[in-house]
Amino acid sequence: MSIPTVRQGSLQLIDAAKTRSRGALYVAEARIRTMVKWLGIIFAIAIANPVLYLISVGIGLGGLIDKSVGPAGVDGVKYLTFLAPALLAQAAIQGTMDETVFPTIEGFKWNRTFYSMNSTPLSGAQISIGVFLAALFRAFYTVLLYFGVMWAFGALESPRAWLAIPTSIFAGASFGALMQSVAAKLEDENYFFVVLGRFIMMPLFLFSGTFFPLTSMPFFLQWIGWISPLWHATELGRYLTYGHAISPTLMWVHFAVLVTMLVSGLILSARLFTKRLAK
Amino acid sequence: MSEYLISARGLTKKFGDFTAVNGIDFDVSKGESFGLLGPNGAGKSTVMRMIGATSQRNAGDLTILGKDPELNGPQIRAHLGVVPQQDSLDMHLSVSENLYIYGRYFGLPRKFVKGKIEELLTFAQLEEKRDAKVEALSGGMKRRLTIARALVSEPEILMLDEPTTGLDPQARHILWDRLFRLKEQGVTLVITTHFMDEAEQLCDRLIVMDKGSIMAEGSPASLIKDYSTKEVLEVRFGSDRNQEVADKLRAMCERIEELPDRVLMYTEDGEALLEKIYASGLHPKTSLVRRSSLEDVFLRLTGRTLIE
């Protein structure tokens, strides 16, 4: 049996000032290290998802739609071109959400790692931001791959299409931050996943003008799009990838909604993390 | 029908190349409290599962109430109340619903089971918790509920696998008390444990198991008498000196056991031995005289401690 060295007061290894300024990065590093173990699977999902959707809906259903709407096209372009930026934003949102919500519930409840992190000099806010930063890493990786697939399918028409990468990640970050604060508040997660999947993610996916212009929805369903980060990001994405027309006012609205979600989500979750860890 | 409720001859169980139970013989009589004592991995739980007709032997004979578990599994299980080592309570149901539905699993009529619930809740001291979700119960309460649940079918044999592992001392004593009362009613108990105090408290007779074999059999008192001395003197000289003095100590008594942190000395009179040690010029940092326990029996039989 070997006994670890525990020198008493002779050594100062821990630089508290450094931890205070970079703590969030340490947490993000720990998260990314775990994530990297699943990188192969994340890669497979990031490739398979757009390929399947673009072939099935974009080309399969799209072929019939293109024939039906004639030369006017859907918003002036082929259905595939119309659909692709929405799927890109959706992938970013789903990826970021997965990496903020699950690790947060895990850290507080399943294996309580946040509590052991908090017993080092790391603060609750730093843990919260660290988890969020790691989620951005996942979003970036996923969106980049997704964008490559879109390019291969010929779904990008404009030279500035690459700007849809940052706007999609931006939407992912906004929604991810908001959901992270929800997850931080969650005490009993039993029914949460059903509610999240069926009552939040699915309506967002189906009613954000993803598969058709939002205006073709009856009025009583359109409001879902207005509050959905997916719709705002999709509109921006369509503007960037093929020149979908957006009025300058609306452009500001899209950004304003996403920024509001991001900032309030981050502040709220940092506060909730601190509060719950201190409880 | 034989006079024994449970009878095993050459009972053997293998998992691939690993022999979990290696040709053991034992009998359990009606109304007896029978214990299987041994460390983790000794094969106790495997024996329990074979008696419970949820695991099939590879060789030997096993008869439970005159039946073969391989052929009459459901009929044998109808006689048994099983308390597994890990709780298997239904987390989606309340306390009383757990009792109710378990009775239904035996095919018992609704009316009969509903009538049993009150009595079982009282027995388990859970009257106040009848509508609580199982998740909200403490470890001791969960264990009592599991025992009450096992009694819903009025079994002849109650099988308890490590019944008090993980419970605090107070919860253990409450549980022991409940089991005593059942025994007084004539229920046959089969108990596995790696706690010697539990075996001494609860068992009329026990087998000591290690690595799938039976090392010894008898009542707690007779085992201590046969395999140990009346008293034990425990001495500590500090972790680096114990070994050094061991040879000197060995010469002073019947037998010693060197453990990493202390030396056990077996003797009929502990105080007298301690004086002898001081007289020889040795000065242990701490010393303790106690009566022999099943732990010492196990140490003698296997050269190892029960709890590692």
Added chain:
Amino acid sequence: MFIPMAVAIAEARVGKRGERYYSGRVPQLLERGFIAFKSSTWMIVLSGFVEPVLYLLSFGYGIGKLLPTITVGNESIKYAVFIAPALLATSAMNGAIYDSTMNVFFKLNHDRIYHGMLATSMGPLDVALGEIGWALLRGFSYACAFMAVVAPLGLIPSLWGLLAIPAAVLIAFGFASCGMAVTSYMKSFQQLEIINVFLLPMFLFSGSFYPLTVFPEWLQFTVNLLPLTHAINLVRGLCLGHINVGLFGHALYFVIMIVCGLFFTTKRLNALFMK
């Protein structure tokens, strides 16, 4: 001599067929389902129902505007009429898969509920049938609820459509028995995710949203091997009133799934709990 009631009940089954695996306790297991169901929240109850309705609203309105009609054979039908039966079939599949995979996995490995059940005089086939039976009851009620929404909207043109409800139960049965069989072999939660890997492509390519004729021959052939394709064809055939011998073929596909699924589930549970 006093014989406990539980023993008398168990003895009464001696000599019956498969007595070591089956004790006729399916009703008791359904009873457990009801008791547990009573205390679950309405959100969960509603969730099985909302899925096909959300898709119908979204695709029915949205895609329906871009693609008002679909040609099946030489008949032109409204887009919503085309997708409604497929959504019924898909939700029957999803419900059955959820009940028989996630749910079963937790009971098997986490809550150890089956360990408790099998310590009584029940057998593994009781547990398998009871669990699947519960999934079917749920599937049946969701199918009824969905029909009650879509039929008044005029989305089910044929009276044969009534048979879509039992067809949905058959589909759920097939998926539930296979799902439980697969789950019983899974060792970790991550392995369970593999099931989802099959579900998404199956959902996207089984002709829910457009006829398979848009695909090249080789893809049509592959897709025709998938269970969901048969499920959709069966339900759609009934709802549109396109009755032919082919429907029996689709039904037979599910009968085979049921038999295989039950066989492997029982075999595996027996190996897990009676080894």
